Amino acid sequence: MSGNIRYYSRRKKSKKNQIPIGISVIIAIIAFGIYLTTKSSHLGLYWVIGISFGFILQRARFCFTASMRDPYLTGSTSLTRAVLIAFAITSIAFTAIKYGAHINGLPIPGQDYVVPISLTTAIGAFIFGIGMVIAGGCASGTLMRVGEGFTMQILSLFFFIVGSLWGAHDFGWWKRNFIVKGKSIFLPDIFGWFGGLAVNLIIIGIIYILAVKWENKKSEEI
Template sequence: MSENGTTSTIRRSSSSRARTRRRKPKKNQIPIGILVLIVITFIGVLLGLETNNTLLFWMTGILFGFILQKARFCFTASMRDPYLTGSTSLTRAVLIAFAITTIGFTAIKYGYFRNGLPVPGMGYVVPISLATVIGAFLFGIGMVIAGGCASGTLMRVGEGFSMQLLSLAFFIVGSFWGAHDFGWWKEHIISKGKAIFLPDIFGWLGAVVIQLLIILLLYIAAVKYEKAKADN
């Protein structure tokens, strides 16, 4: 080996050892985890003394947060990753979730409809207009700048990401502002569109089949997109 090569190897080795020495040892997080578990249990016991469903809401929220954190599930990443990294794994996971919820919620709603009861959620079938497209576009930009959707922001705040605290603060401000002005937007903008409920047009079975076909086509497109990116 030449003298220059030997010198370069020694320098890289010394630099690597220096980085190793500077690396801080990982903190033992087991005591923190035990403390958090105790706090969660204590709050659960207090909520369990109430006669309402607050304990159920508390447990559901904790479980959802745990699943989201372990799965790294984020709606923003499902739309962003295909452009940044070419990966569509989260995109396909979201599509599978949409397919499952389509079948589940349709079964629940159809059960109410068949028994002559008011279909739950009908109040959320809002008109579609140009405002929907503009709002979705602005919301998408906001999610990318913030680095996460609502669930992703809450998850990262729990993980200790300080920058997400800023996103959460403005998320809260925007939510209050939107709720305050929603009446005006509904009267002058939203109500000008047209409400579309697919079962009214295609029937309950037809609506499910059409929606699942659209999801399937998007899933196939996501697989092909990732393959094309990998080949390039």
């Protein structure tokens, strides 16, 4: 017993101090950010946003894959509800931005990205969902875990890039033969600006309530 205690004590003492490494990384991040700012103020801003976003994702363990996967595997819907809250906040913010441009007679930001939706959208989402679960992360989750040093995620990131390049190369064919045959749906065109936002928030709210009920049900089964 005493031998085991001395063994674990030696292991604990031999643990390296990571504070100097962390300080070095912070200094490198700041230095590189200053360098980017000398090239372009936008690059410096993008660098700060990217670092901040990555830090928040890592500390919050925020992952879109987990938000869809956990309800089935563990019964937990905490990440699912977090994603829904994020959707609700961004829906309000983007509606305000778009409506502001609309009432001022300016081009509506992102209007070009209102694309047709059809069965191909559902099929693509299903295939992507399978890939996310097998890879263990979506785009944000993969990037976060690459930063943490997960070698499996490095492999996932490589094929993520390969698949994205392949998809971009063939996108024109898919658009001509499948995507344009769907129907474009822009909720403000159907329900008005405030009506469209209300419908969107109601749908998010219903899914949120169902997520809570699902977690409670799974907890009772356990």
